[in-house]
Amino acid sequence: MHELGVTTAIIDQISDRLATMASPGAKVAAVRLEIGRLSGYTAESVRSCFELTATGTPLEGARLDVAEPPGRGTCQTCGQAVDLPDPLATCPGCGGTDLTVQDGQQLRVLAVELAADAEAGHPNATGSAPTG
Template sequence: MHELSLCRSLCRSLEEEVRQRGLNRVLRVELAVGSLSCVEPGALQFAFEAIGKPACLEGCTLGIHRVPGRARCRACGNCYALHDWLGDCPECGGQNRDIEGGDEVLIEQMEAC
């Protein structure tokens, strides 16, 4: 379950941010999780609740929202929603594409005091 190691990395990043900004604790963090990222939001939420967190993250809540996949067809230039890694261009049927979004896991917002 790579969500566990992802949560550990998230906690380290948040702890470092708290230290650098001279804050006391994180109250809430919002993540954007791309539908092509191979990260399961439910497993990520479970891992965040289950792992031991540093004191500055005790009581912190995690919000997760999905970001849809987006691609641009190299053959016809069409931009389209991509629901999985196997989707073809709906315009021309091409499979040669550039991923333009939906493969990320990003901290979008952090509420801290």
């Protein structure tokens, strides 16, 4: 389950950023992730790992919101833009397999929302923090 490693890395990255951008003891209320359907990661597994690996961190108890954009690509045989439901999809127009993926492989943190008590009175606690 490679989701455990990537989820741990996400939690570590957010915790490190929180330590430099928010007041001591700040807690995370929510994390928004984008996990493309062609990324090789499943939202359900990341959710399970998140709950486990967030224990004892500022992210413990945080809500995890996950957007799952579909795969999109272009058929190099006929030039048609195609939806790619999975990595082994074929072009619905010509049946071609020479597809260039353009979207759906991403795994990224979109936003981090701090708990309301962490935001009060701290100029760097904006409610959401980029993590890239």
